[in-house]
Amino acid sequence: MTYIEPVKGFRDFTGEEAKKRAEIRKILVGTFEKYGFEPVEAPLVEQEEFVKGDNASDEAVSDIFRLQDKGQRKLALRYEHTFQLKRLMNNKKLPYKRYAIGEVFRDEPISANRFRQFVQCDVDTVGATIKEEAEILVIVKEVMEKIGIKFTIYVNNRKLLNEILEKENIEKMDWTNVIKIIDKMDKLDEDEIFNELRGYNAQNVLKVFKNPEKFFEKYSAYSEIKELKKYCKYYGVEIKFSPSLARGLSYYNGTVFEVKTKDVKETITAGGSYMFNGMQCTGISFGLDRLMGIAKLEIEKDSFLIISLEQDEKAIELAQKLRDKGKNVVVLYGKPSKALEYANSYGIKKAIFVGADEVKSKKFKVKDMDSGTETILKI
Secondary structure: OOOOOOOOOOOOOOHHHHHHHHHHHHHHHHHHHHOOOEEOOOOOEEEHHHHHOOOOOOHHHHOOOEEEOOOOOEEEEOOOOHHHHHHHOOOOOOOEEEEEEEEEEOOOOOEOOEOOEEEEEEEEEEOOOHHHHHHHHHHHHHHHHHOOOOOEEEEEEHHHHHHHHHHOOOOHHHHHHHHHHHOOOOOOOHHHHHHHHHOOOOOOHHHHHOOOHHHHHHOOOHHHHHHHHHHHHHHOOOEEEOOOOOOOOOOEEEEEEEEEOOOOOOOOEEEEEEEEOOEEEEEEEEEHHHHHHHOOOOOOOOEEEEEEOOOHHHHHHHHHHHHHOOOEEEEEEOOHHHHHHHHHHOOOOEEEEEOHHHHHHOEEEEEEOOOOOEEEEEO
16 A cells, blocks of 8 residues: 655654653643643634634734635634633633643644644633632643653743833834744844844843843832742742743733743743633643653553463453453464564563463463563463
8 A cells, every 4th residue: 555644744643652642641631630620622623703813913823724615614723722712711600710632723834843733732711810820830830740841930921011111112003013023032143133123113122121030020010920929939839030021922911921941942831811701811731742752751551462372262351350450451363473573563561371271270471572581470
């Protein structure tokens, strides 16, 4: 059969890679639910206007995949999970805490670390205060620790950024564009940022950002940073103030946060607070693909291959007993040599032989596929 490659920008996941992705999902789900967030599922396809919302000029929105059905309706694939909250939050008792895990799509140029389909894992609270923001950040801490990533959480506040822009006499109509430039500070060198900001007479903000944290206490919005630090301390979460942190999406209206590691240049995960349907919300989005690339995660779940030597009933009986104990089991019937090749191919760690002698004695040989040693399993 001719091998057919996936469409450019899309990928298949199999074997150990797929198992690792599944394990990270379990960690995320377990952590989200531990803090009282409930799962939701929403469509991949939405009305184009709903997808675009009020943020059509945002880079992520401009890269949506556009579709058209037989009825000539303008549709689009979701580019993130957050905008769907506008519908899901209706008639929910507050605070409404939900998580969503699933594929999102961007019709954009691809690179080594950028694809057109990827999995986002979002957790959001509708009806949020700074206390809920701190709860989101303790979730970040727990997830990072469970998957073995050394991390730093950086925080800022869009109100503080706006206050800085106002005191620097930057035209209000230019604030959105200036913030988009500031958001590129970790991607471009300072000279490039300076030149772009000069187009809006906003280059002086670079000097402001270089001041020590105590300098920013004179701005009224810094009080929200101070309160967030207090509640994060209650949770045992360390955060670092970064006055130039902006986040590109225009709907953010309060605290914004990014999580970084020394292992990669890109941000691991990020989020912030925003207003939907007149309600203050906060949340964060974990990119499963990015977590995959840096997670120090060992999957050590016991896996067994049972080889039936013309003892199919007893082989199945033994397999079911092991499965009832939480073990992963594959049963094969036939030649032991081919069965052992199969075990090696799929990384199965232990092989059990079920023959007439083993059934009679109720003692089964267990072969360790790594060391080659054999032990006896008694039933």
